[in-house]
Amino acid sequence: MVEPKKMKVAELRAALAERGLSTDGLKAVLVDRLQLALDEEEFGLDEPAAAAPAPSPEKAPAPSPKAAKPPSPKAPPPAPPAAEEPAAEATTEELSELEKKKAARAARFGIPLYVAPKDTKQNDKKKKKKRAERFGLPDKDADEAKKKARKERFEDPRAKEEAAKKAARAERFKDPAVKANEAKLKARAERFAPPS
16 A cells, blocks of 8 residues: 655655646645545545435536536545444543544554554664664664674683682682571572562
8 A cells, every 4th residue: 555655745746646636735735635535545435425316307407617526635534434343442441642543543444453562671672673774773782792702702711710710719718607698698589589
C-alpha cells in the first residue's frame, strides 16, 4: 500500500493527477488530499451514493458539470461500520487520549491495534539498535565487546599471573575469622537468593 507521507512532492502530484485531483498546495495538503483519495478508493465511499434510489425521470434536473466533480478532499470520509470487537472496546476505557485515538483509527481502517510491549527497556534497546544501523551510528554494546576482546588479546599474560598470585597470597594469609564470616555470608546469600 502506498504511504503518501513517504512520497516526494513530484510523486504526490503525479498520483493526484492520475486521479484527476488538484495538484496545487504544499506537501502537507497534497498528502492529505491523496490520503483521502486512497481512503475513498479502498473503502468504496462512492458506492453508497450509487445505491441510493434514483429520482423519477420527469422530476430529475439536468445534470450540471459541477455535479460530476468528485467530493471535496477536505470533507472527512464517513467511518465504515466498526466490526464487533468487545476486547478492543474494553481496553479502550483504560487507555489515554492518544491511545484512544489510535484505537479509533485502527477500528476505522480495520487493522489490529498495536500495543507496545511492557518491557520498555528491551524495546528501547531494540529501537536504538535499529536507529544506529539506519543512520550508521556506532553501537555502544558492540564497541564494548570489541574493547573487551582487544583488551584480552593484548593484555600482558604476566599481569594475570601476578594478580592471581596476589589473590592467592591474600587468601592464604587472611584471618581465619574473616574467612569463616565470608563463608557464612556466602551460604546465607545462596540460601536467600531470589530464584532466577
